[in-house]
Amino acid sequence: MSESEERVRDEGYDDFLDAVAEGEGFYLECPEGHGWLPPRRVCPECGATDLEEVPLPESGAVETFTTVHVASPEFVEDTPYVTAVADFGAVRLTGQIWDVEPDAVEVGLEVTPDVGETETAGERVLMFRPY
Amino acid sequence: MSHPRVSGVGLTHFGKHPERTGRDLFAEASERALEDAGVDRATIEQLNYGNFMGALSEHQGHQGPLMAEAAGIPDAPATRYESACASSGVAVREAVKDVRNGEADVVLVGGAERMNNLGTAGTTEALAIAADDLYEVRAGMTFPAAYALMAKAYFDQYGGSREELAEIAVKNHDNALDNEYAQYQKPISVEEALDAPMIAEPLGLFDACPITDGASAAVLVSDEYAETHDLDAPVALTGTGQGGDKMALQDRNYLARTPAAERAAEEAYADAGIGPQDVSVAEVHDCFTIAEVLALEALDFYAPGEAIGAAARGETTRDGDRPINLSGGLKAKGHPVGATGTSQVVEMTRLLRGDHPNSDAVGGEVGVVHNAGGTVASTTVHVLEVRT
Numbered sequence: 001m002s003e004s005e006e007r008v009r010d011e012g013y014d015d016f017l018d019a020v021a022e023g024e025g026f027y028l029e030c031p032e033g034h035g036w037l038p039p040r041r042v043c044p045e046c047g048a049t050d051l052e053e054v055p056l057p058e059s060g061a062v063e064t065f066t067t068v069h070v071a072s073p074e075f076v077e078d079t080p081y082v083t084a085v086a087d088f089g090a091v092r093l094t095g096q097i098w099d100v101e102p103d104a105v106e107v108g109l110e111v112t113p114d115v116g117e118t119e120t121a122g123e124r125v126l127m128f129r130p131y
Numbered sequence: 132m133s134h135p136r137v138s139g140v141g142l143t144h145f146g147k148h149p150e151r152t153g154r155d156l157f158a159e160a161s162e163r164a165l166e167d168a169g170v171d172r173a174t175i176e177q178l179n180y181g182n183f184m185g186a187l188s189e190h191q192g193h194q195g196p197l198m199a200e201a202a203g204i205p206d207a208p209a210t211r212y213e214s215a216c217a218s219s220g221v222a223v224r225e226a227v228k229d230v231r232n233g234e235a236d237v238v239l240v241g242g243a244e245r246m247n248n249l250g251t252a253g254t255t256e257a258l259a260i261a262a263d264d265l266y267e268v269r270a271g272m273t274f275p276a277a278y279a280l281m282a283k284a285y286f287d288q289y290g291g292s293r294e295e296l297a298e299i300a301v302k303n304h305d306n307a308l309d310n311e312y313a314q315y316q317k318p319i320s321v322e323e324a325l326d327a328p329m330i331a332e333p334l335g336l337f338d339a340c341p342i343t344d345g346a347s348a349a350v351l352v353s354d355e356y357a358e359t360h361d362l363d364a365p366v367a368l369t370g371t372g373q374g375g376d377k378m379a380l381q382d383r384n385y386l387a388r389t390p391a392a393e394r395a396a397e398e399a400y401a402d403a404g405i406g407p408q409d410v411s412v413a414e415v416h417d418c419f420t421i422a423e424v425l426a427l428e429a430l431d432f433y434a435p436g437e438a439i440g441a442a443a444r445g446e447t448t449r450d451g452d453r454p455i456n457l458s459g460g461l462k463a464k465g466h467p468v469g470a471t472g473t474s475q476v477v478e479m480t481r482l483l484r485g486d487h488p489n490s491d492a493v494g495g496e497v498g499v500v501h502n503a504g505g506t507v508a509s510t511t512v513h514v515l516e517v518r519t
Contacts, residue, residue, distance in 0.1 A: 013265040036382065037266060044377055064287065064386055066279035067332045068271060072256035075271045083271050083331075085280055085381050092381035094270045107287055118271070126270050 007123075012039030017124055021115040025056030027091040035090030059131035060088035062109040067102045077120040086111055086128055095126035133354040135230040135238075136364035137515070139168020140477040145345035145465030146314040149247035153182070153189055154201040156346035157243040160470075161202035164241070164348035164477075169362060175350070176235040178202065178209035179226045181219025181242030182469035187257045188245050202239060202348075213469075215261035216418060218242055219347065220472025220502030220511035226351050227371045227513070236356040241348030242474075244467035254342050258468070261505040263379035275339055275419065277380060277506045279331035282421040284386035286333070289436030293333050296420040297324035298443040300337045300462055303417060306449060307459025309488035314341050314465035338420040343465030347474035366480045370403025370514030372396060378508045389507035392429030396512045399499070403514035407431040411453060411495025412482060414475040416503040416510075417460040426501050427455065430512070449492040457482055457489040472502035472511060479515045 016038050019025050027035045028051040030043035035054070042049055065084035068075070075081070082097040082105050093113055097105055111128035118125050141163025143156050157180070165172055178199045185191045195209035212222040219242030226238040246254050258274045267277070285291055301321055307313035324337035357364045374394030377383050384390070400406055407430060415426035427438035432453060441447045447455040458464045458478035461471060479498040481487035496517035503510045 010265060044382070064280045064284040066276050066283060066334075067329070068273060068276045068279075069328070069332075070251070070255065070273065070275065070330045071271060072259055072268075072273055073252045074256065076252065078271065081271055083276050083280070085386070094267055094272060094379070094381045096271055107283075123269070126266075 017115050017126065020113050020126065025113055026053045027056055028052065029054040029090055033090055037091065056091070056113070057088050059110050059112045060086040060093065062097070062105065062107055062111060063087045063092065064107065065097065065105050074121045074123070075118060078118055084128060093126065095128050098127045099129050133231060134367040134369045134518070135227055135351040135353060136357045136362070137349055137366045137368065137476065137480045138170060138352045138357060138362045138364035139164045139166070139350040140480050141167060141348045142312045142474055142477055143346045145312055145343050145467060147247050148344040151245065151344060153185055153191065153194070153243045153245045154197055156245065156344065157198045157241060157348070158201040160241055160243070160346035160348040161239060164239070164350050168350035170237060170350055170352065170360070172203050174237045175204050175207055175239050177207050177229070177238050178204065179212060179222040179238060179240045180209060181212045181222040181472055183213060183215055183218050183244060183261070184246070184257045184468065188249050198243070204239070214509045215504035216416065216466070216468050217472055217502045217504030217509050217511055218469040221373065223473055223476055223513060224371050224373055224511050227368050230351055230353050236353045238351045239348060240351060240473055241346065242469040242472060243346035244469040245344050246342045246467065247344050251342065266379050266381065273331065275334055276331040278419040278421055279334045280380060281386055281425065281506065282333055285421060285424065285439070288387045289439065291439040293325060294321060295439050295443050296338055297321040299417065299420040299423050300324050302442045302448050303456050303460040303462040306457050306489060307463035310459050310464060313459045313463055314343055315459070315463045334419055334421070340418050340461040340466040343467040345465060345467035345470050347470040347477050349473055349476050349480070365517050365519050366483050366515050367518040368513055369516045370399040370405070372398030372402060372512045374398070374510050376508045378505070380506055388435055389425045389429045389503070389510070391507050392426060392501060392503060392510040392512065395510040396430045396501070399512040399514050403516070405497060405514060409497050410499045411497055412457065412493045413453065413455050413499040413501065414458055414460070414479050415455060415501040416471070417456055417462050418466055420462065422503065423455065423460065425507065426503070430499060430501060449489060454492050457487070457492055475500040475502060476513065476515070483515060483517050
C-alpha cells in the first residue's frame with residue numbers, strides 16, 4: 001500500500017493499537033468480568049451491554065504459539081516469525097513474539113504487548129516482548 | 132417426518148486444474164449427479180450452492196445464478212452459501228430443511244472452488260479471510276498457523292506427538308489410493324511426513340491438505356418423490372446439525388476442543404435418533420491432521436485427549452472398528468473449499484450404497500459427515516443411513 005493510499009482507520013482496533021503503543025493498553029469488560037477487544041457492544045458470553053474500558057495488565061503468559069514458515073504475501077519477508085496467543089487474565093491477545101529466538105519460546109513465557117511494524121508491508125502489528 | 136433421499140451424486144476430479152473455471156467445474160459435477168440420479172433436469176426446483184473464495188480467485192460474485200445456468204437450470208432460484216470451508220455443508224443443511232418442510236421435492240446441492248490459479252501465497256492470503264481480520268490475520272496468522280496453535284495447545288493439554296499426526300496423514304493417503312477423484316493417489320510414510328518442510332510448527336507440509344480445484348454435486352429428493360418416481364435412492368439424510376462458536380481463537384473458551392462441532396453433532400444425532408455408538412463410518416474435515424483428531428472428539432467417538440492416537444492404534448484405518456475418511460479425506464482427496472461439504476455427502480453415499488472403491492471397508496449402514504468452517508467457528512454434521 002503506497003503512502004498516498006494510507007489505510008482507512010478501523011475504529012476500535014486502531015484505537016486499541018494506539019493505546020498499546022503508548023503503554024496504555026485496555027480492554028472492554030462486562031459486569032461479569034468477561035473481557036474483549038474493541039470494537040464490541042455486547043458481551044458474547046453473557047449478553048451484557050454495559051462494557052467498560054479497563055487497563056490491560058502489563059504482562060501476560062504465552063498460552064500457545066507457532067513458528068510460521070509459510071506466510072501470506074503481506075508477511076513473506078517476515079518469516080520465520082512466531083505467532084502466539086497470550087493470556088492477560090480476562091482477555092487473550094494474539095500477536096507476534098519479538099526479541100526472542102523461536103526455539104526459546106515456551107508456554108508460560110511472560111510477555112508484554114507493544115506495537116511493531118512488519119518488514120514486508122510496513123503495517124502495524126501487535127507484538128509481544130519478554131517481560 | 133420425511134427424510135430426503137440422496138438420489139444422485141457427482142464429482143469432478145479433485146486436483147490441480149488452475150485453468151478450469153468454477154462454472155465449468157460445477158457444470159461437470161452437476162451433470163454427473165443428474166445422470167446418477169436419473170431425474171429430469173427440468174424437475175429441479177432450486178440450487179443450493181457453496182463457494183468460499185470465488186470473489187478473490189475468479190473476481191466473481193453472484194455465483195448462484197451463474198452456477199444454475201452452468202448446470203442447465205437458469206430459471207431455478209439459486210443461492211450461494213458462504214461459511215468458509217463449511218460452505219456447501221451449510222448448503223446441504225438448508226436443502227434438507229426445505230425438502231423436509233415440503234418447500235421443495237427436488238433440490239440440486241453442491242459447491243465448487245478454483246484455487247490453484249492464485250498460487251500458494253495467493254491462496255494462503257485468500258484462505259486467511261476466514262479468520263478474524265483485525266485480531267488474527269493482521270498479527271500474521273495464516274490458516275496453518277491457526278491449526279498449529281490448536282495443535283500446540285492440544286499437545287500441551289493432553290499430550291501427543293508429530294508421529295501420531297503423521298499416522299493420520301499416512302492413513303488418509305492409503306485410503307485415497309483407489310479413489311479416482313483424489314488429488315493424491317500415492318502412499319506416504321511416517322518418515323516422509325516427519326521430514327517434510329515445516330509450514331507452521333508443529334505442522335509440516337504433510338499435515339496439511341493440498342490446494343485443490345474441484346466441484347461436487349448431489350440431487351436430494353423427498354421420500355415421496357423417490358417413491359412415486361421409482362428412484363433407486365437407498366441412502367437417506369436422516370440427521371442434520373449446525374453449531375457456531377466465537378470467530379477468533381483468542382476469544383474461545385477452548386483452544387484444543389471444538390464446541391461448535393460438538394453442538395452440531397449432538398443436534399444431528401438427536402435429529403436422526405442415533406448415538407455415536409451407532410456410527411460405523413465417517414468423513415470428517417481433516418484440513419490438517421490435528422483437525423481430524425478434534426473432529427473425532429467432537430463427534431464423541433473419543434473423549435477429549437483420546438483421539439490423537441486413534442490412527443496409530445489402527446482404530447480408524449480401513450481395517451479398524453470405525454474407518455475414518457475412507458475417501459482419503461481433505462488430506463489426500465483434496466479440499467476445494469466450497470465443494471468439500473457436499474463432496475463428503477457424495478463420498479458417504481457411494482460408501483454406503485456400495486459403489487465406492489472402499490465400500491468393502493464399511494461395516495454398517497450409518498455414516499456421519501463433519502464439515503468445519505474456519506478454525507471451527509461454524510460446523511455442520513449430517514447423518515446418512517441406508518433405508519431400503
